[in-house]
Amino acid sequence: MTIETGAKLPAMTLKTITEDGPADIDSASIFDGKTVVLFAVPGAFTGTCTLTHLPGYLDNRDEILAKGVDEIAVLAINDPFVMAAWAEQTGGMGKIRFLADWDGAFTKAIGMDIDLSVAGLGVRSKRYSMLVKDRTVTSLNVEDSPGEAEKSGAAAMLGQLD
Template sequence: MTIKAGDRLPDTTLVKASENGPDKVSAQEYFKGKKVALFCVPGAFTPTCSAKHLPGYVEKAGALKERGIDEIACTAVNDAFVMDAWAKSSGAEGTVTMLADGNGDLARALGLEMDGSAFGLGKRAQRYSMLVNDGVVEQIHVEAPGEFKVSSAEYMLDQL
C-alpha cells in the first residue's frame, strides 16, 4: 500500500553522515516536532537529480523556510558516504539534510519502491516530494515514470 496524506511516516532507520561517520537516524525521531519538505531522488549524482532536483531545493531553501518549512531533507537509495559527497559537491551541505536509505527500507515501507534494473540501478525509490508535519504526511507528490514536475521545489512552493 502506498502512503497517502494523513498517514504517519513509518519508523524506519535512515543514515546521515556526520564527523564521526554514519549516524543512524530514526525517521520517527527525525520528523518529530517539525515541518519538513522531504524529497526523494532515484539516485545521487544521476542526471535529473543533479541538474534539477537537488539544485532546485538548494536555490529555493530560503523561500521554503519563509513559508514555514523548518527543514529540507533529501533521501535516496544510496549510502551515507555517497549522499554526503553529493551534498558537498553540489553546494547542498548545510542547506539540505541528506538521509541515506541505503537498503531501501523507507522506499519499501512507503510503497514507493521501483525497479531500475533495466538501467543498472537495481531496486530504488520513485521520485517524489512530501510535506511532513510532526511525522504526518500532509502532502505527497509522486512523479510518473520519467517525469520531473510535481516533486520539484517550485511545485512544493506553489503548494504551501
C-alpha cells in the first residue's frame, strides 16, 4: 500500500557514506522532530535524475531551507558508494543528504517501488517528493512517469512551502 499524506514514515535503517565509510542511519534520526524535504529518484547517475531532478534541489537549496525546512534528502535504491560518488560528481556533497536504500526495504515499505526491468534497471523507486514534518508526510508528489520531474521537482516543492 502506498503511503499517503498524514501517514508516518516507518522507522527503518538506510545507509549513507561518512568519512569512515558506509554507515547505517536510522530514519528516525533523519525525520523525528524535523521538517525534511525528501525526494526519491529511480537511480543515481540516470538521465532525468542527474540532469533535472537533483540540480533543481541543489539550485533551490537555500530558498527551500529559508522556508523552515531543516534538511533536504535524496533517496535511491543504490548502494552507498554509488550515492557518495553521485554526490561528489554533482557538487551535492554536504548540501543535500544522499540516502542509499540499498536493498529497497524503505521504498517497498512505503509502497513506492516500481519494476523498471524493461529499462534494464530492475526494481527501483518511483520518482516522488514529500514534505515530512516530525516523520509525518504532509505533502506527497508522485510522478506519473519515472522520466518526468515536474510534480516532484524543486519548483513544485517550493510552491508547497509558502
